[in-house]
Amino acid sequence: MNKVQILREEKNLTQSELAEKSGLSLRTIQRIEAGNIPKGFTLKSLAKALETEPEILFQNENQNSEISRAKIINISSLSFLLLPFGNIIIPAILTYRTKNKQTKALGVCRT
Numbered sequence: 001m002n003k004v005q006i007l008r009e010e011k012n013l014t015q016s017e018l019a020e021k022s023g024l025s026l027r028t029i030q031r032i033e034a035g036n037i038p039k040g041f042t043l044k045s046l047a048k049a050l051e052t053e054p055e056i057l058f059q060n061e062n063q064n065s066e067i068s069r070a071k072i073i074n075i076s077s078l079s080f081l082l083l084p085f086g087n088i089i090i091p092a093i094l095t096y097r098t099k100n101k102q103t104k105a106l107g108v109c110r111t
Contacts, residue, residue, distance in 0.1 A: 005033045007050045022049035
């Protein structure tokens with residue numbers, strides 16, 4: 001269930017009612033709730049109809065998990081308090097094991 005569907009149901013609107021209120025087609029609403037990400041006019045119309053900001057409708061959940069992963073890597077550098085050289089070994093392992101290139105780039109120190 002995505003944010004659009006949650007907000008629509010909170011306002012007790014059907015997909016047809018949301019389509020009419022936003023000026024979009026029913027098929028467009030169905031596509032958005034199925035996972036398509038709207039842009040431009042469609043996003044603004046939808047946000048206005050749901051009485052919210054466009055940024056709130058489609059916050060990137062993967063981005064939040066990437067930031068969390070980067071935070072864990074950074075915090076793990078404190079492991080030297082318990083394990084000698086832990087501040088180097090543990091962050092290096094976590095950085096190496098991440099699949100996201102951007103997170104990996106954040107954890108790599110370049111000289």
